[in-house]
Amino acid sequence: xxxxxxxxxxxxxxxxxxxxxxxxxxxxxxxxxxxxxxxxxxxxxxxxxxxxxxxxxxxxxxxxxxxxxxxxxxxxxxxxxxxxxxxxxxxxxxxxxxxxxxxxxxxxxxxxxxxxxxxxxxxxxxxxxxxxxxxxxxxxxxxxxxxxxxxxxxxxxxxxxxxxxxxxxxxxxxxxxxxxxxxxxxxxxxxxxxxxxxxxxxxxxxxxxxxxxxxxxxxxxxxxxxxx
Numbered sequence: 179x180x181x182x183x184x185x186x187x188x189x190x191x192x193x194x195x196x197x198x199x200x201x202x203x204x205x206x207x208x209x210x211x212x213x214x215x216x217x218x219x220x221x222x223x224x225x226x227x228x229x230x231x232x233x234x235x236x237x238x239x240x241x242x243x244x245x246x247x248x249x250x251x252x253x254x255x256x257x258x259x260x261x262x263x264x265x266x267x268x269x270x271x272x273x274x275x276x277x278x279x280x281x282x283x284x285x286x287x288x289x290x291x292x293x294x295x296x297x298x299x300x301x302x303x304x305x306x307x308x309x310x311x312x313x314x315x316x317x318x319x320x321x322x323x324x325x326x327x328x329x330x331x332x333x334x335x336x337x338x339x340x341x342x343x344x345x346x347x348x349x350x351x352x353x354x355x356x357x358x359x360x361x362x363x364x365x366x367x368x369x370x371x372x373x374x375x376x377x378x379x380x381x382x383x384x385x386x387x388x389x390x391x392x393x394x395x396x397x398x399x400x401x402x403x404x405x406x
């Protein structure tokens with residue numbers, strides 16, 4: 179399974195110019211931080227940002243003796259941009275993007291904009307269906323549903339068959355927000371994929387042809403972000 183997260187981005191420089199800046203900040207053990215690019219050019223830029231952290235830990239053996247050991251940890255953030263795209267893709271996102279984003283801002287200056295996105299996962303799914311074919315929705319989770327006594331409720335509907343009709347009947351005409359949606363997709367008539375989309379622009383994808391499918395998902399998400 180691969181995990182991806184998309185962020186809205188505005189870049190003050192071309193990908194060629196950004197590549198030059200990142201290559202000047204390549205990772206080395208001496209510096210303990212930097213970029214490792216896997217692909218670069220006018221149309222596509224991808225790579226990793228890495229920070230090494232060296233710490234000390236105290237180890238106590240079974241006899242009560244203490245010794246100090248050096249520990250090494252690596253922070254890694256895999257990213258990619260498509261030329262002309264407003265979306266920055268983070269693959270297998272770390273727990274926090276703070277270190278990576280801080281480094282980008284320091285290199286690219288005040289002109290760079292990177293922000294979280296909020297979308298309706300069902301709208302994203304409809305775009306995907308218009309491009310890749312009908313899917314089987316197996317789970318929909320929603321929140322912000324007003325109850326008769328003035329409260330707010332969450333509703334999740336799951337099933338082995340497509341559950342969108344059941345969800346619509348359960349929600350009826352009540353206002354709500356969809357948190358995430360899970361579905362199965364058959365791509366190009368033979369590639370099976372299990373997918374989860376969230377309102378924060380996250381995707382979990384289980385498929386052996388994930389790179390091509392993720393790019394299709396990005397294009398569908400691009401249209402929603404542009405409309406908003």
